Amino acid sequence: MGEGQKWKQGGRSSIAVTQITELKTKLDSTERILSTLEKERPPSQTASDRPQEPQNGKEKEKESLNEELHELKKENKLLKETNALVNRKKEHYECEIKRLNKVQIYEEDFKRERSDRERLNQEKEELQQINQISQSQLNKLKSKIKAFQMEKEKLEKQFQQMSFPTSNCGLGSPLRDLCRPTGPGAVQDLQKHPPDYQWYAPDQLPPDVQHKANGFSSEKKVNQ
Structure with a gap:
């Protein structure tokens, strides 16, 4: 609404x-x-009680x-x-x-x-x-x-x-030498801190290792 x-x-x-x-x-x-x-209002009057003279004004x-x-x-x-x-x-x-x-x-x-x-x-x-x-x-x-x-x-x-198997440590003796510790203190140091080797294909070796491998191959050709 x-x-x-x-x-x-x-x-x-x-x-x-x-x-x-x-x-x-x-x-x-x-x-x-x-x-x-x-x-x-006056009470009603009988004819005998009414006055003889007419009262026109009052009537x-x-x-x-x-x-x-x-x-x-x-x-x-x-x-x-x-x-x-x-x-x-x-x-x-x-x-x-x-x-x-x-x-x-x-x-x-x-x-x-x-x-x-x-x-x-x-x-x-x-x-x-x-x-x-x-x-x-x-x-x-x-x-x-x-x-x-x-x-x-x-x-x-x-x-x-x-990846290569961990039992094979490299390509030829120079690479195997890299896997062996050198010197009397190196064995103990190797036992305390074993190297973290990452294995690569021949064309993916680290630069220093690949350089040594190439040098070894050149010496072998000269000796032959």
């Missing part, structure tokens, strides 16, 4: 209350006048008072009927106002419920979007992990193909 309807119903109720108050005031005033006229005044009293009684009756009608209208307006207030409460509850439902739907959509983004990022991360694992396996296979 809008504010205009509320003011309209409140205005009707106020008008009804004002009318009732005015009618009650008028009714009370009429009843007081009737009571006064009844007291001032006319009496008739006028009787007519006024009769009109006031009619007006009083009409006012009572009008008052009863206004009271019924007042009760009707009060019931209507109560009903409209309940309708307004129901309407406000419905609007509040609809607003909450729309808010929850919006939050649900936002959570679904966040879930989709998280799922997409998770799938990308899984793909990267899988690619890293495949690259790791590939590198391990290449390393295994390039």
Whole structure:
């Protein structure tokens, strides 16, 4: 129910209350006048009690008072009927106002419920979007992990193909000499700090070892 309807119903109720108050005031005033006229009205006289001389002025005044009293009684009756009608209208307006207030409460509850439902739907959509983004990022991360694992396996296979057995220490005697410790203190030092050998293919030897290997090969050719 809008504010205009509320003011309209409140205005009707106020008008009804004002009318009732005015009618009650008028009714009370009429009843007081009737009571006064009844007291001032002379008692009925018999023909024998009436004076012989006519009193035209008093008779006319009496008739006028009787007519006024009769009109006031009619007006009083009409006012009572009008008052009863206004009271019924007042009760009707009060019931209507109560009903409209309940309708307004129901309407406000419905609007509040609809607003909450729309808010929850919006939050649900936002959570679904966040879930989709998280799922997409998770799938990308899984793909990267899988690619890293495949690259790791590939590198391990290449390393295994390039490595030599640890029992074979080199190519020819000069390389074997490189694997043996020299001097009496070198044995103890080797026991404390064993060398960390990395084995290479002939074309992938360290530069110093490859140089010695090339020198050994040249000397062998000269001796031949």
